[in-house]
Amino acid sequence: MEVPISPGSGSALATQKPYHPKRPHRKSRTGCRNCKTRRVKCDEGRPACRSCTLREERCVYTVPPRPAQATAHSTTTTSPSPEPPRGTNSRSNNGPSSGDEAPYPDLFVALRNQSPSVTPQPQFIPAGHNMVDMRLLWFYATVTFASFSTGHLEERNADPVLKVTVVQHAFANDFLMNCILGLSAMHINHLGLRNMGVSPALEIRYRAKAFETYRKALTVANSAAYPALVATSLLLCGLSTHVFRGNEAQPLSILNWMTLWKGIDTIIDEANLPLLYQSGIAPLIFRPSVDxxxxxxxxxxxxxxxxxxxxxxxxxxxxxxxxxxxxxxxxxxxxxxxxxxxxxxxxxxxxxxxxxxxxxxxxxxxxxxxxxxxxxxxxxxxxxxxxxxxxxxxxxxxxxxxxxxxxxxxxxxxxxxxxxxxxxxxxxxxxxxxxxxxxxxxxxVIVDDQLGMSEHESKLAIRAVMAHDTSPEVTKYRRDRIRFDV
Incomplete structure (x- = not known):
């Protein structure tokens, strides 16, 4: 249809091109945050969309990706999604329970299927958490977990437990999540990484919340929560060492610290050992025998x-x-x-x-x-x-x-x-x-193959989160070993 020419219009309008209305299109509601801010269409590529990749920006999704749905006309057989680990996939205060749908399946599958040397950034922010939480969680799974690692010790190969299983339990138990975030914040400040946006005041808030929620969990604990309580009791032994340093140092704090270590035994005694083994955290409680x-x-x-x-x-x-x-x-x-x-x-x-x-x-x-x-x-x-x-x-x-x-x-x-x-x-x-x-x-010197992460690799992992470090060594490490856009 041609646009009518109004009286008095010039002859140029007589040759105006026909008007074609825009075709209706479906808006994307699951695009990344950057594309939504710029109000452009997001191709929803993972781990980063095409727009963010071209602009060299960090791509963050605020909601989980929609699962692919088979249509009635589809002839392709879809393979079943990987089953989340038993005992660690239900969001509840009582801890993980088997048989339920994982609360954050994409994050869990990514964590479980990763190679030991690759730590992916979570693709979205779960409810109740913010970007600082996710950055601290990533730092724990990349660097801080090694603080409790004993490497490839035959009786205690704890690295996969610390990096994956503990994180899965943390999403189901707030007290463990608070402990992980507090420990990462403490580690970042210990290393002096000022560009991470984690102030000493923020560290104190995370730590206080960790102890508060842990104490509450102990008063109402049931058998399903014991695996997370055991993991928390171990990590708290590291988190509580703030009493030996700086303005918070208190003389003879080792007496209270010793009691905290003994508390691990108390929780293990109360727990059901078969449940601890089924939950996947058993390597954390291994101690070498004593002659x-x-x-x-x-x-x-x-x-x-x-x-x-x-x-x-x-x-x-x-x-x-x-x-x-x-x-x-x-x-x-x-x-x-x-x-x-x-x-x-x-x-x-x-x-x-x-x-x-x-x-x-x-x-x-x-x-x-x-x-x-x-x-x-x-x-x-x-x-x-x-x-x-x-x-x-x-x-x-x-x-x-x-x-x-x-x-x-x-x-x-x-x-x-x-x-x-x-x-x-x-x-x-x-x-x-x-x-x-x-x-x-x-x-x-302990040879590197005995450790879960060598000192050199640990330093590289820390430098990799510092955006201003663009040395070839760090750039290669980011590309080959870490799925994280700094």
Missing amino acids: VDASARCLPSNLLFMLSSVNADDPDYPYIEHYYRALQFLGSIYLELSAGFSVRLFLRIATFLSFLPQNFVNAAREKRPRALVILAHYLVFTKFKVGPCWWMDGIADFEIPNIINFLGPEWQELLRIPAASLEIEDNRALVRLLVDDPSWDRST
């Missing part, structure tokens, strides 16, 4: 004499049995050290406090001198630069002086080794002090 007799033979003689010299009228006499038991567990670290540096040595150091008898814990909390002396000797081992356990940094340098000052000159001789360790930062020199052998000259 108590062989361990006792590795102890320094002055610590053994400290106990053998106690008379029956000494107030500590009723605790001698518990002190000796604690020394046997300490001896297991000396015994492991005699075999050289390994991930198993790191695991023994990290889990030592969880082995301690409850009566020893009670004696230490009463600040009995011999219990504090044993703890001071343990703290020396935490000075080792073993693995990526950043959350133990500085604990010994803070607490050993506190113990020395509290006990006074009377116990100075028994605290000679812990006091001397304060001047040492080198692993080899620290071993020579502990074994009293100036000629000790073995390797103090």
